[in-house]
Amino acid sequence: MASADQQDDEFAACCTEAGFNCTNLCHYPPAAIGRPEMTCILDMFNPWIKCYANGKDNRECCKAAGVTGQYEKCLDFCNGVDPQYTPSSAYINCPEIRTAIVKCNHDSRIG
Template identity: 40%
Template sequence: MTFTTGSNPRAPSMEVYLDWIVRAWDALPKNQVINSFKVCGLTNAGDGSEDDFIHCFKAHGPIPEGCVVYADPPGERFTQCCKDTGIPCAETCVYPPPPPSAEEAVCLSDNFNPFVKCYTNGKNNRACCQGKGVEKVGKGQCLDLCDGTGTYTPDWKYWACQQVVNDIADCNSKA
């Protein structure tokens, strides 16, 4: 700590303040922040051309024009289903699922059918996925990820579905 000529403590630099703010923000549990708001809305393009920032607003507060608003975000249902089903890597249960780490890939392989059932809300969303051209990837195997009513064998062939993960997630999140 440095002092002024009058022996008073000198204020920290702006860099010190900003560093503290970033560390404090990063230390906050994400669920606590998300759950402190009742409604979230996407305020950017839904076609993936912009970053996927989610802006949250207090219930009954102003919501910017043009927002897509979910009163009960579908991702919460997906995550909760994975937790309730006992999938140990439930952190991957978000729309769209991120490319898994090696450890998560093993977990998802071991829990493939319960994951797909949660991902699709237990419904057959193939028609929606076909409308987005999902079947054109590989030999059509990606349609399996749109149907939570079937039983599938985990296979490397599903890695190709990362190409259409946003389309699949869009259909499944609306189920």
């Protein structure tokens, strides 16, 4: 089983390999995505999601954890399989459900 430090290291290494420079967003839990982080993430949105979700589709875990209804758009943060998303204000509610998303993506690295 991977340690929390190892999971962080894997997330950070993925970001480094992708050329992503916002290191505060490459650890579990990543920093909340405010305006400065969104500016940094704009050009690397999909590679970051791929790293964040460990290149896996964690949407079923996220749905079971409550990422549904008004948070359905936030499922994009749970799908690291070839993400093709566009940063937008549609993600405005996602910080409210962030804990569930972090847990599912983090736990996908265990095992």
